[in-house]
Amino acid sequence: MRPADRAGALILTSGARRVLAALALAGAGAFLHGLLLGDALRAWQALLVNTLFFWGLALAGVVLAALLQLTRARWSRPLTRALEATAAFLPAALPLVLVLLAGAGGWAPWLHHPPGGKGAWLNLPLFAVRELAAFLILGGLGAAYVYCSARRERGRRAQDRLAAAVLIAYIPLFSLVGFDFVMALDAHWYSALLGGYFLTGNLTAGAALLALVAAVGAARPGLAAHVGPRQLHDAGKLLFGLCILWAYMLWSQYLVIWYGDLPEETRFIHERMHGAWAPVAWTVFAAVFAIPFAVLLSRAVKLRPAALAAVAGLVLAGVWLERFLLVAPSLWRGDGLPLGLAELVVGAGAASLFVLCWIGLLERVPALPPSDPKLDPSA
Numbered sequence: 001m002r003p004a005d006r007a008g009a010l011i012l013t014s015g016a017r018r019v020l021a022a023l024a025l026a027g028a029g030a031f032l033h034g035l036l037l038g039d040a041l042r043a044w045q046a047l048l049v050n051t052l053f054f055w056g057l058a059l060a061g062v063v064l065a066a067l068l069q070l071t072r073a074r075w076s077r078p079l080t081r082a083l084e085a086t087a088a089f090l091p092a093a094l095p096l097v098l099v100l101l102a103g104a105g106g107w108a109p110w111l112h113h114p115p116g117g118k119g120a121w122l123n124l125p126l127f128a129v130r131e132l133a134a135f136l137i138l139g140g141l142g143a144a145y146v147y148c149s150a151r152r153e154r155g156r157r158a159q160d161r162l163a164a165a166v167l168i169a170y171i172p173l174f175s176l177v178g179f180d181f182v183m184a185l186d187a188h189w190y191s192a193l194l195g196g197y198f199l200t201g202n203l204t205a206g207a208a209l210l211a212l213v214a215a216v217g218a219a220r221p222g223l224a225a226h227v228g229p230r231q232l233h234d235a236g237k238l239l240f241g242l243c244i245l246w247a248y249m250l251w252s253q254y255l256v257i258w259y260g261d262l263p264e265e266t267r268f269i270h271e272r273m274h275g276a277w278a279p280v281a282w283t284v285f286a287a288v289f290a291i292p293f294a295v296l297l298s299r300a301v302k303l304r305p306a307a308l309a310a311v312a313g314l315v316l317a318g319v320w321l322e323r324f325l326l327v328a329p330s331l332w333r334g335d336g337l338p339l340g341l342a343e344l345v346v347g348a349g350a351a352s353l354f355v356l357c358w359i360g361l362l363e364r365v366p367a368l369p370p371s372d373p374k375l376d377p378s379a
Contacts (some may be wrong), residue, residue, distance in 0.1 A: 011359050020352040027349010030342050035106075038342065044100075044107035045331050046343045050350035051100060052181060053205070053323045055093040055135075056174070057354065060206025061086030062142040063170050065149070066163035075234045078226035081367055082213040083206070084146045088361035089354050090139040096350075097135055101128045107331060108184070115187035122184055131180060134173040141166045150365055174199050185330035189268040191257070197249040198326075201319050204242040204288065208315035211235040215309035229303050236302030239312065240292065247289040271329050276337050280325050287318025320347070 034043030175195025
């Protein structure tokens with residue numbers, strides 16, 4: 001059995017694990033410091049942004065794995081275990097969601113100023129019930145799918161059924177998360193397209209993670225025999241396509257709002273494209289679409305692991321910044337940008353916790369399922 005096929009192979013050194021654990025604790029400390037001694041609104045804002053991004057990234061990994069399973073994407077088989085392992089973060093995300101629900105009074109403006117006509121929908125008991133239901137349904141289906149994938153003797157048909165269930169549940173429920181955690185922050189703004197746009201950005205981050213895994217796997221002993229030019233090229237093409245889809249959804253939403261020119265719609269866009277927020281908006285556009293589009297047009301770039309990893313990392317950072325841009329202007333009313341050391345430390349802590357959970361599961365399962373008949377180094 002090759003080293004990559006065995007469970008228990010260490011990926012992180014003990015030193016790296018300690019650094020990540022320290023960063024996770026520092027992130028928690030920065031949140032508590034801001035909540036108790038600093039600017040509580042900025043602390044809640046940082047927690048909300050990072051929960052949406054990393055919870056979404058954990059779901060995106062499982063959803064893409066399920067999608068690749070249903071489409072019989074043979075090229076992706078050496079990479080799907082790494083996608084499935086993102087589900088390990090879901091249990092860690094539950095306390096973050098519970099903290100947000102318990103502290104909704106600190107970040108949800110509709111609790112203090114109920115919007116007219118929306119009280120039946122925007123009230124805390126119903127809000128908490130539907131968000132917990134969405135979390136548990138998506139998390140439960142994701143965990144069941146990953147468990148079934150790890151125990152392939154149950155048969156492909158059961159895995160296909162669970163993959164279909166994951167996709168069917170993900171589209172409406174994660175769209176609901178976007179409506180509740182983003183659109184509801186501005187009680188007077190509405191967009192029927194926000195759920196699809198929010199979901200597309202999340203899948204783009206998942207595709208960037210897949211491309212990053214392909215780039216790292218191509219250089220890792222034991223995986224290089226399975227992760228080669230085909231995996232790099234197809235992962236790059238998938239990322240390229242989703243970056244274009246993200247831009248299409250962005251343009252579709254912007255065009256309708258610009259053409260309608262209704263004050264309750266244009267204000268949301270205007271405040272994000274002018275003043276202190278304008279550089280952030282253009283940075284997001286460049287990182288998630290303009291630069292990846294220009295770079296990934298080249299086949300040669302997609303076949304170079306270092307170049308593909310750089311583009312994937314840029315997209316991941318861009319999607320995180322986009323979540324920040326969606327949330328923060330609706331809450332922050334001070335001067336300048338509410339993006340400083342405290343927010344970066346909270347973000348680094350959440351990222352470290354994600355990596356610890358993700359890599360921790362990868363170290364406990366075979367990176368390449370030996371029973372998978374589609375894995376053939378000669379293919």
